[in-house]
Amino acid sequence: MGNPNVGKSVVFSRLTGVNVIQSNYPGTTVGYTKGHLLLDNTEMELVDVPGTYSLSPSCKAEEVARDMFFEENPELIINVLDATNLERNLYLTLQILEKGIPTVLVLNMWDSAKRKGVHVNLEKLQKIMGINVVTAVAVTGEGIKELVNVMAEMTKNPDRDISKIPKMDDDDKWACIGQILSKVQKIEHRHPSLLEKLEDASVRPISGIIIAIIVLFVTMQVVIGFGELLIEHILDPIYYQYYGPFITDTVGNYINSGFIHDILIGSGYEYETSFGLLTTGIYVIFAVVLPYILIFYFVLGLIEDFGYLPRLAVLLDSVMHKMGLHGYATIPIVLGFGCNVPAMLSTRILEGEREKFIAATLIAISVPCIAQTAVIIGLIGKHGIQYIIMIYGTLFILFVLLGSILNLLLKGESPEIFFEIPPYRLPHIGTLIKKTGMRVKGFLLEAVPFVFLGILIVNILYVVGIMSAISNLVAPIMSNMLGLPNQAIDALIMGFLRKDLATAMLAPLNLSPNQLVVACTVLATSFPCIATLIILIKEIGIKNMVKTGILMLVIALTTGTLLNLILSNFS
Amino acid sequence: MITMVELKNGKCGIIRQIDGGHGLKKRLEVMNIREGKKVIKKCSAPLRGPVVIEIDGCKMAIGRGMAQKVWVEEI
16 A cells, blocks of 8 residues: 555565556556465465555545455555655555554665655564555565565564554644654755756746647657557568468368358458458557557557656646546546546546546547547558648537536536645656556557457358348438438448447448548547456446447537538538 | 735745635644645646646646645745
8 A cells, every 4th residue: 555656566576476467657557457476385365456645535546445444454554755855745645554463564665765855764663653664666676575574474473563653643743754754854956957957847837838749749749650660661561472372262262162261261362451350350459450559559668767757738728627537537538549448437536526537538538549530540541641630620629518517417426636846757668568568468458359259259240141231221311411321330330339340340341531520520429448447337327328329329410410411512 | 915826936935825615624623734734836738728836746637726725924
């Protein structure tokens, strides 16, 4: 346990080998993760809980921490503290110690403390607290071995590690902390480093906005540029020259025609629209979406670990208030551009139900995930950047409009922003690569089965003839309102399952760029993919989900119709 | 005494009084924003956004409404 952003998840990963996402902002961990470690041949279960400043929670994530503490009856508590800010961190420590559970203190970020000129007399601190204190630099693994040794000792005679510090009321707690620190801590004054100067510049109005624009621009350039580079020079050649012919021949050797052959290969690898499991399925996942996922998550990780996101939250706070949110909602929204699922989870860092609902709805409707973005770039990019701008511009306008309307309609006010801004830290490359790897793996685990399932369903529906029946049914809506051919409904239906696959299904229809803009926008705004839907129901409840769902349908159709009208009249 | 909003950017102050109910006081207190603490005002975000303050080397963003309830004595 410990305050937010002190590195609990890093310590947890180091101890258990279980990987959890670690970043440099408060609120990275919003649920709990369990892991195991061996201590002298006894297996122990370790739980990573969200950070909290006290045991009286002010948001959902903090509630998780409190409930774990009071209801799970832990045998041993690892209290991780930020060594650069002991005063605030020790408040929670005193609260924890009151419960009389064996506890070990880990003073993490010991290296930055030294750099900042914070000196702590460990022996004295151990003596006063009456429990073990370990120093650590968790990202590099320093101090973890010692922590394990201490924990092993503690399990042998647990009673020794219960602090004798008596229960106190809050004012006495602060006074007590003050006394402890005056005995054990000395702080030298150091001049601000270059990073610290940059920290201040990124929240000041003018320089902050300039920095934000640069970050956004560079991110887009890097993601799109490297994505295209990878696809053009590595993945496309592999697919078209080696994989495609190979798989077609291999399957052809066993089955040369019929239903099974069509499901596996479709109309051949040469066409990206063949809709075979092993051709289009593989191509969409690995050669269209994966490259962008890889680069997007690497860049996002870099920005996260550096500590930029909370500063963006400060800058955007007053704009977000106009949409019933506050600045910190920036974080779930930015995560949503990667994948909507973790974005929905991360809405837990917002305080109120109203905010959670607005944030979740806005993300589901107007924030396309990177998988979808990848396919949109692949599909429309060749017609010109202006079409991509049209799609994202429309989504942005929707975001602002919808947010403002929800803000007016829903009763209540968005609470004021109040959070800790972490210092800028140079990202630790190992952690960054591990994090990117985890997220890419998460994508593949989810995408592969669903894309395959989707292709299977499409093929079966075609064979059985259900697709044409549905197409006929909705034909009037499609053609009159959206200006799309009937077959585009297949893609919209598939959007329930996976957005990237659905968008890819538009490829064989030979749509004009304008039609593609309409179709992609409708796809982006209509129902979320099945994974997001499940999380959404869990996070905001079935009743709110129904509201969001209706809102989505109405918005998708209205936006599509308007776009169609505008585009067909002006070009 | 002036409020944290009125304190000029880059200036230091000592927190002397926090208005508001028990809930608000507690929320501020657990973040180490309490009477007697020395605070540096770093900047205010654009469009009447939050103010950024620093206490013991730790930076925090705090909404303008909340900041108006924190009274400081400039030093």
